Amino acid sequence: MVKETLAKRLEFVATRLDGGAYIAGDDFTVADAYLFTVLRWHTFVAIDLAPWPVLSDYLARVAARPPVRQAMTEEGLIRKAQASS
Secondary structure (H helix, E strand, O other): OHHHHHHHHHHHHHHHHOOOOEOOEOOOOHHHHHHHHHHHHHHOOOOOOOOOHHHHHHHHHHHOOHHHHHHHHHOOOOOHHHHOO
16 A cells, blocks of 8 residues: 555656656756655665656756755765766
């Protein structure tokens, strides 16, 4: 039941992101910062995002933003070498 509910939520988010760069359109907002954080938890809770490639694309797009890379480096989530690539 939990996985089905989560799949519905992920489908909703994927639909919102389809055709747009960020959750509210072309501009990065605080909602994107939060969504990015929550979606990154998929690796820790073993949720496969393969059914929603738009979510994987979103994660990569947000992670490529220089301020996000800087924050992730400062928090120890990525190494400095990864941050500059």
